[in-house]
Amino acid sequence: MKRVGVLTSGGDAPGMNAAIRAVTRKCIYHNLEVYGIKNGYQGLIDGSIEKLEIGSVGDIIQRGGTKLFSARCEEFKTDEGQQKGIDQLNKFGIEGLIVIGGDGSFRGAQMLTRKGFPCIGVPATIDNDIAGTDFTIGFDTALNTIIEAIDKIRDTATSHERTYVIEVMGRDAGDLALWSGLAGGAESILIPEEQDDLEDVVVRLRRGQERGKKHSIIILAEGVGSGIEFGKRIKEATNLETRVTVLGHIQRGGPPTASDRVLASRLGAKAVDMLLAGKAGRMVGLERNELVDHSLETVFSSKHKTNLDMYSLSKELSI
Template identity: 75%
Template sequence: MKRIGVLTSGGDAPGMNAAVRAVVRKAIYHNVEVYGVYQGYNGLINGNIEKLELGSVGDIIHRGGTKLYTARCEEFKTREGQQKGIEQLKAHGIEGLVVIGGDGSYRGAKALTEQGYPCVGVPGTIDNDIPGTELTIGFDTALNTVIDAIDKIRDTATSHERTFIIEVMGRNAGDIALWSGLAGGAETILIPEDNYDMDEIVSRLKSGQERGKKHSIIVVAEGVMSGDEFAKSLKEKANLETRVSVLGHIQRGGSPTAADRVLASRLGSRAVELLMEGKGGRAVGIEKNELVDYDIIEALAMPHVVDLDMYKLSKELSI
């Protein structure tokens, strides 16, 4: 291939810019032209495409968000919308496309692949819920943002001798809640991949109080319920007053960690290599610190699996 495109789609994630930078510079190093598609699939349909040079991605590796912007696009879910996108790619002479994003972005890449247009998916989402990779771009940064918030909230919880409920993002995956809860020393973690026992939670809280514990932290994944809903349930069950903190979109912003910058650089570069090898319809990932790639259709069929051993450990350490 002598000309490829790159777009970011879906929710933004810290490290997306590092991935875009890697795609552009890896391609140019190998004498391949790169075109940026702005506003995701919406921009693809509307032809919001321009050539990117080395300087186009200068000074962005440390920035959160995405230089190419992102947008939801209902039209691209239709065959007509997809054909409009393919027509724009052909009009610009773009032979292959790197798609950086989450589940919805991958489905768009899958649709293009099924219509004979080569795409490579790069997992960019804070939720860490993309099959075929142990880690997604943005997860580590979001995780550290949540841990920092837990540490600060714990100071207030201790001062006021209260139980705090912290609601975190993750869609239908519990990775952010599980990893941050374990790292932050939370007494209780609720994830959508496992049922919770309210009686057990109340018992653990009361046991802590009886041995002189002055505060507690409960981390709730948004895929389970909202923090306010859980606070209401806890009030009804144990007449326990709590305070709720919803971290919200703060988890999606900020300068990416070193881990996310390196991961994004490796995955973005590998995506270009695959296209240069004439391999489309792939999804890149990392397993045991080794780069891997899967058929994107097969990857989407894989279930997301949370580490339940880690979840068990969190309970053992929060007694």
């Protein structure tokens, strides 16, 4: 193998640039040429491809977002779109592709591999919802963004003696809500994997009132429902002054944490090693702090498991 391509796809995640940097410099270290594909699979179809040098990825390890940009591409879901992508890869002499992204991005990589073009996936999504890895690139940064917001909201919740519902991202996974809720000392955490009903939350709020507690923080994963609607229900059920904060896309931005930079560097470099070893249709991950790899078929057929022991602990600590 002499030429490797790299692209980012799907939602951006802090640490994607660190992964691009690792892929680029690892390739150059092994005397491989590396080509960056802009705008994900759409850019692949359009031939938006350029050679990357060492300097191309200088001073990006600390930047959020993705230097290569990202875009959705419905055309790539078709056989014709995939063939256009392969034609562009062949045109540039690229022999292997590293895809940095989440579940949807990996499905594109799987389709290319099935057509005979070797691809390796690098998991990058703030949702931490990919099977086969304990953590995905971007999760830790988003988590710290949420915790910072919780700390600030608690200040005003305390000052005004209010109940706050904070809606966080995560799609259908509850990791962001669970980890941030536990770290932020939330009184209630609602996640898709273990949904509490309204009465459970109300009981905890009233229990706090009885011992003189004047404010509460409730963390709601977006996969459970709307924070605004849940806030209305809390107010109706308790008559407590309730406010709602939907953190939204602020969770996807900002400089990556040290943890995400290290994770991205390790996963990106390992992906190059996997291509050089002749592997294809696989994803690199981190389990118990060891680098592992799994077939994409296994990743799709499995489900990321949220640590429900942490969920039980959060309830024990929020008595």
